[in-house]
Amino acid sequence: MSSVSPIQIPGRLPLLLTNEGVLLPGSTMRTSVDSARNLQLVRSRLLKGTSLQSTILGVIPNTPDPASDAQDLPPLHRIGTAALAVQVVGSNWPKPHYTLLITGLCRFQIVQVLKEKPYPVAEVEQLDRLEEFPNTCKTREELGELSEQFYKYAVQLVEMLDMSVPAVAKLRRLLDSLPREALPDILTSIIRTSNKEKLQILDAVSLEERFKMTIPLLVRQIEGLKLLQKTRKHKQDDDKRVIAIRPVRRITHIPGALEDDGEDEDNDDIVMLERKVRTSSMPEQAHKVCVKEIKRLKKMPQSMPEYALTRNYLELMVELPWNKSTT
Secondary structure, three states: OOOOOOOOOOOEEEEEEOOOOOOOOOOEEEEEEOOHHHHHHHHHHHOOOOOHHHOEEEEEOOOOOOOOOOOOOOOOOOEEEEEEEEEEEEEOOOOOEEEEEEEEEEEEEEEEEEEOOOOOEEEEEEOOOOOOOOOOHHHHHHHHHHHHHHHHHHHHHHHOOOOOOHHHHHHHHHHHHOOHHHHHHHHHHHOOOOHHHHHHHHHOOOHHHHHHHHHHHHHHHHHHHHHHHHHHHHHHHHHHHHHHHOOOOOOOOOOOHHHHHHHHHHHHHHHHHHHHHHHOOOOHHHHHHHHHHHHHHHHOOOOOHHHHHHHHHHHHHHHOOOOOOOO
């Protein structure tokens, strides 16, 4: 296992200040840009005829950009993520603003701020590339054990999900294809974690520390899924008992009335399920997958075996305690 990153970032980076979320290396995030310095950065560095892929930004979390460039910069968070802007979407109504889709590359720390206007630029030191593992066999063995433990929990978590969903199957393949040292950042960005927890992972420059901090997050998510599955199993058993004793009623004098009512009720349930998906606080990637599955469900005959499977998956996703955490 090597900690050396193939990415080498410039020694000076324009800084994008964000207080919305925490971008980790290997993850992708949308962020809004509507403050003075951030707007200047986007216009000067991303929209002036240069390729987006040629401009590396320094994304600084937990740092709001002042509304006016006449205001002083606030204290900057010392650790940031070098990133590429994959997409820029903007509008001038009702006021100028942009939405950036950014992908994290690696960690860096600010050495010194070189200028504050029209947007901040700082001298930076790349951290992931500079991290060196101790040469002692004992330390390497400990890191290897942590890596293996993390991998097993990650596989357990992913395989508890519906592997027939393309995004889940892809994530399972990524666990085997990505370098182990990249997994803590990527899994932390996928599972439900608070911004405070993401910030702690970002600040964990040591790979050993990152493994130690992210393993409890995986365990928490696994235990949450186990509890949810147990609850759902009890509910399904109760439903089966109710169905077993429910008398069969059929209205014969109004042909098709019973079936129509059943279809209407089921359609109402799908509408409610779609509303729950759209208002859920699940991660963006999971939300996209669920919206796509809802569209498939609407077109699918109820008699298909896949109908119940897809519906159960969507109900599981909206019931997951995405916003819950344990202390």
